Amino acid sequence: MPAAPSAQPTRPRRRSLAGAGALVVATALVAACTGGGETEPTPTPTPVVLRSSVALPDAPTTVVPDGPAAEVALAVSGALFAQAPVAVLVADADPALVAPAATVAVALGGPVLVAGADGLADELDRLGTTDLVVLGDAADADLPDDVRTSPLDAAVVDADALADLGVVTGEAEEVAPDGLVAAVAALARPEPALLTAASDPEPTASASARATEEPGASAASGEPAGTDVSAEPSVLGASTTTVEPPQDAEAAALLVDSASDALDPAGTAVVAATARAAGVPVVDVPGGDPRATSATVERLDGVATVVAVGSTFGDPARLGPRVATAATGVQLPGGGQLVFTDHSGAPGVDRKRYVALYGTPGTPALGVLGEQDVPATIARAQQTAAQYDALTDDTVVPALEIIATVASAAPEPDSSYSRPRAIEDLRPLVEAAAEAGQYVVIDLQPGRTDFVTQAQQYADLLAYPHVGLALDPEWRLAPDQVHLRQIGSVGIDEVNATAAWLAEFTRDRHLPQKMFLLHQFSLRMITDRERLDTSHDELAVIIHADGQGSQPAKAGTWTTLHQGAPDVHWGWKNFYDEDTPMLDPAQTYQVQPVPDLVTYQ
Template sequence: MLEAATAPEAAVAVSAHLLSSSPSVVVAADEPAALGRGAAVAVGLGVPLLLPGAATAQEVRRLGAEEVLTVGPAAATWAEQALTERGDPDVEEAGDPRPAPAEGGAGTVVLVTGAPWEAAAAATARAAGAQVLTVPSGDPRADGAVVEALHTAAPQHVVGLGPAFAAQDVFASRVEVAVTGVQLPGGGQLPLAGRRLVALYGHPGAASLGLLGEQPLEATLERARELASRYDGLDERPAVPTLEIITTVASGSPGPDGDYSNEADPAELEPWVDAAGEAGVAVVLDLQPGRSDFLTQAKLYESLLRRPHVGLALDPEWRLAPDQVHLRQIGSVGAQEVNAVGDWLAGLVREESLPQKVFLLHQFRSSMVRDRDLVDTTRDELVTVVHADGHGTPGMKKTTYGVLTAGGPPGLEWGWKNFLDEDRPTFTPAETVAVDPSPVFVSYQ
């Protein structure tokens, strides 16, 4: 990543990074008309475009330029005042632009946000033969077109310009993921970037546990797509069909292992997970661990979580203490256990260079996630969602949602569950979107 706070600094930074020398330099006044013409001249000649600034004269000398071509009166005035040392290049007004050559090879890619102050730096990058890609958010994983372009380019060197891009280690990791070209359902590599996941909740073949289990696999995928389509056009977020699969199901009896949880065989879920991915449907695996713990159970499904489109949900209602039983007590989990799972899952993402994953916490009481303000939401590999899954009247649900969204660490996203039978009445898609804050993960049970 190149650090630059101003347009002249950015132009110098890119020039210094990409070029060891140049016979000519174009210096343009920092105003739209001059910048546009200066960029055309510089790219046509294959030389850097610089702007009047404190470090510009030094960069001209470092490049060993024999001439400086100016565009605009302010650039000419600057050159007369700044290039006065013995051996400084000749200064003259730039001529007409030459036709720009075809975009350079894939050896170097420079990422910019598209801000006006980057114009000269971007022109210098193009003149040096680099490919320039615009990443408004500063995260190359956010845009499917950028991901595809980076994958196609297979660059040897990628540079991010300016403070919008992350620190070097995070930036390098993001680029490594983007270059894989893997795209999530809905495009890009950030599951909640400008979109909303709309999910069928339940367990395959178990109609009593939710909508997901009420029909066979192909019909489930079609139902998920139809449900998500009801949210399209309600706001600026397109909807992505999703399956939230209860992977370990809370049990009223201890079972052979004594943990009050029935763990599904990963091989039985594999056809559902893979078919969803092929159909452009996201997947979240939901854990109800009973007297086991979330990390132990999550590791059972590592093979599925290595799929790019698969996230993870923790359901603390069903996380029991050693002396508790389901439906007699409501379970809970502490931040330490949540963070242990998050650390493990983030490590898996790094190991496989995977897109960011949804990391979802179900909650309808504050007591269900103890010390929630200590939950780590800073992992770049995960997006953490608190999912309000209480049922009842609209007033009850809104009150619960208000309490849950009032606290917690910065960086949390918010989810909402609609119950077709228990809610009185069930929120419509428009009513769901209108909840404040508008949920980015909506599930149906």
């Protein structure tokens, strides 16, 4: 959290709101007893400037842990504000209090705090708060002695009542609890909307208590709304008072997850109001991964500093790279920066599936991808994927799996039995796919060399955001093996090493998540598969069942591959010539579990 300003004066000790009224009465009695002299001339009011300032955390990523709304509010205030002579205090995180409090906070440029938090007075000391707008029964709140308080009755708040505090508002807006966070996030100076909570047919205990107050009475003091209960009259709204909210923070955002149970909507709205008061945008991140949706990626484009609220975001070490990737603004085909977006289960995060053509350009014998030129391949991929659109509510993304290194019957110059395609031969198709919104997977058939070595040779293509990697163990030979005499295989350590290299490559370049695909039609093809490392946040791992032939045989392979499998996504391949018969799209999506990727060869 930012340190207190060096010029911060030492504050007198504290009081509660309950004792403030007695001090006002005592002052009045002293004045009455000393009357009778000559009338003193009215002094000229001293101009007052209330200027707030923002100081973002030094670290690019800050995560505020779960906790009660009052404690979380303190933490967010500490993370965003350097000083705030004006602040807003609510008795509790009740929508009826929070809605108008948010409007006041944004207009005046001060944080919203919640009574009952340990350290409330210390935070007001640090902020240098001199004037506090209070909503609700916060009589027991522990405050510094010299804070001037202005009660505001949430039950009767209107534009006139706020004008008395120097607050100018826009249109009035009644919001339901489930829309409160979005409404607060949309508040903006100079005339924020006047938010009020929609009527609750079953009011909370605090709302019921307010309803029993006398009409027009302040819930904090029993005095008419707007009456000062502090030792000195509030200067808010006076003609000699100038309120200077902070300038909007640059390249920063507050991240919240409205789908999380850690804070209720009103508690989330409290911290959202503090962010908007600081001029910091509020970004709702369903599921806690800012890469998951197009909306979050667009909102975080160019952001350098974030404060995230809640455990769904993970720790800064996990969230930081995710934010850095989202901040690039680059999106994958189908939207967002995740290959598959169903892992969070959060509302607003749509699933994606893929339908791909397989092969290598210019070689029809290796698959349908090579049967036509680049424009026709792009069109065919689009048409093939479109057949699945009506079969699912998920987004179906057209894709291409391009064989980059082709298994060869004879030794190559490097004795690898693997013939590499030149990067420049493949680049036109890769770039055409990007322009058409199609995903690309680079497929490796390494022969006697290893997958890591070959993957690194195609780093130029893997640097494209929409390009992933496939390993084909059928064509990974031992030193004494030859293609078509033996079926190749790979040890899990080599697979994991390739995954680790690709994950680091992706993370270092702030690239969107990449598909990491493993072809398999026999358990022997990947030894010790149960040790497959699926922990890399930068990769979406998929096992692709490559079996061909009769449908009963393919179904048996599918079932066998699922036995003891790690937690991965799954792919299914349809062979035009070898399957008897080949499944049509509707039949393919009857396979259970429904494949995340369907490839045509």
